[in-house]
Amino acid sequence: MITWIKIGIRNLYKNKRRSLFTIGAISLGFAAVNIFGGFTNYMYTNLKQSFIYGQGNGHLTVFKKGFSGEGKIDPLKYLIAEAEMKTIRGFCMKDSRVLMVTPQLRISGLLSNGEVSTIFIAGGRVPSEIRFINSQAKGLLSENKFFEGKQLEDNITYGVGLSKGLAKKLGLSLNSGAIAMSPTVEGLLNALDAQVFQLFDSPAETLDDKLMIVPLKFAQLLYDTSSVDRLTVLLDDDKHIESVKAFLEQGLKQKGLAVEIKQWRELSSFYKKTKDMFDTIFIFIFVIVFIIVVMSIINTISMAVMERTREVGTLRTLGVKRKRIIELFAIESGLLGIMGSIIGMLLTLAIWIGIQIWEPTWIPPHITIRVPLEVYLVPGYIILSFLCLVVLSVVAAAFPARKAAHMSIVDALGHV
């Protein structure tokens, strides 16, 4: 085997230019796939962080059983009463993996500036507890403030946040007064005064002209209820999601509570759609790049086989079997794959370092501030790319090498 590897390395060196071009193609393909994979990984991580921490949705959400079915049409029938909420909260907090359990109530109604009114939908949350969830984020989410104005407060029930589109629609600005109107859970009309404490960008463009955030007490007062429609659960690590979910489902069932627990992924359609889209694009890029690499290798090995036909004939005459001839070219091709992948890894690392030094920024969708554009180094992608490229390199050599191995020895020796 060592002799064949030696012959392989020397033949690659003998045709330096051709080998370099092929190695270059492999390394560029490797780097392209891994840089794009690293970028998508950065996107996924930040979208996930945004949903779980930035928007205060936590890792798990506990609903009344049936909320995600019939509850979509009539959510008020699936409220969690105060006593139940305390039981659920108390049980969840017994698990050391649970950092926070916070109740929420989604409300809707009309918001008026005194002259005109428009529809609003709002998340009623406990501001201090949401701030705690925000603080558990890593990176820019914990470093940046994504609103203008001041924080909402637990005990200042009238201080609310408006999406910028809604504020613009009603001609409201920071510290403006407004009136929120809505039927209570009993069906009676209710209204509350509100003051604009903050303005924010809506996470979805379609909601930009109707979204509000209000303290939970504001929402409960408007709806005249002490109930909530969900409990948001924040964990210490997302690797505990499945096990904690199973633990809570079993434990709450044993307590006679009819609940359904959803993971964050099930509730974030934007994350799922974005991930699916980028995953599809990644697969396309992966396949296209690797086809180009394989074709480059087939071309290189085909040329090598053609140039060394007489050499193949001589080796066969000396006693080299057909499969060993295929092995010889497969080793050369595999060496190209290994060298190309190693250089590809170094190139990926160089690009990553370059990005770290350059610190480019961009404005992602649904955000108005500039944020760092990053690329992550994903060991799984790097290893997978390496293995795929080496295997494909070896397989790519099989076609031309097989032809050489099965050529008539007399014809091969007489090849000019």
Next chain:
Amino acid sequence: MTKTAVVCMEEVHKTYYLGETQIEALCGIDLTIEKGEFVAVWGPSGSGKSTLCNLIGMVDSPNSGNILFQGQEIILLSDEERTELRNKSIGFIFQTFNLMPVLSALENVMLPLQIRGVPSKIVREKAMNILDELGIVDYIAHRPHKLSGGQQRRVAIARALITEPALVIADEPTANLDSDNARKIIDLMRKINSLKGTIFLFSTHDQRLLDRVHRQIQLEDGVIVDDKLREKS
């Protein structure tokens, strides 16, 4: 087939096809080569010399007839078995030497035994000994393009002999050599032939070589027209 016959050919035919044209390269060859023979096959271009050597060397197969090598019927062997037998029992010296350009002289000589899987230490020692006998031990690290024609020829001979084959097939071994060097090469091969009993089978036009062989086989249009022994000198 006699007890000392290494090669035995019986009614061997070989036909080639060039497009739709059929060429009878060998027509009913009967031939026996005994151990220790120093034989030349000669004749005009297209007489079938190369085809005969290819068939004996098992790099080609007859269309009909039988070929026995060391008592084994070659046509019954698989490609792998023939390949192994070639490596073990036949050495080849090509007219253009066909040395591996990326291997040194020493590595080229080592190659046939390495193909067999013999440990490198043993192979290296054997190769050094042969190269020393052939007088080119000073050039063991040189690649073929750095060797003269004569040096390459000696490396090719060394490679053919390292496996201690029963038969060496040499295609025009004295081509492009001056008389002095041709004589030296022939003397060398005769020495090995007489010391080890290795059969040397030449395909040649060179009268200098024809004058030094023990047996001359003349081919014409695929048929043996003359097969005579010469006095050993």
